[in-house]
Amino acid sequence: MSFATIICYGYALGGLGSYAAGAPRPLPIAAGLSGGTVCALIALKIWRLYLDEIEEEQRRAEEEKENAERNDKDKK
Numbered sequence: 001m002s003f004a005t006i007i008c009y010g011y012a013l014g015g016l017g018s019y020a021a022g023a024p025r026p027l028p029i030a031a032g033l034s035g036g037t038v039c040a041l042i043a044l045k046i047w048r049l050y051l052d053e054i055e056e057e058q059r060r061a062e063e064e065k066e067n068a069e070r071n072d073k074d075k076k
Helices: 002-021 026-075
Strands: none
Touching: 002 026
16 A cells, blocks of 8 residues: 555656646646545555554563463462
């Protein structure tokens, strides 16, 4: 999704360059900006889900470690 964001924003810049060439094309600018923004939001959402998953794994690992320590103390 990050690459799609870059590609879409590049497409918007290409549309902006068409104004310099003398053949204005506003549709690629609008499509690039909207597509790039949507892709960026999706990429951020996916990244956040990934970070939440990592945080949950770390929490479970800490709980397992604490439980193992308690079991070792109880055995002694």
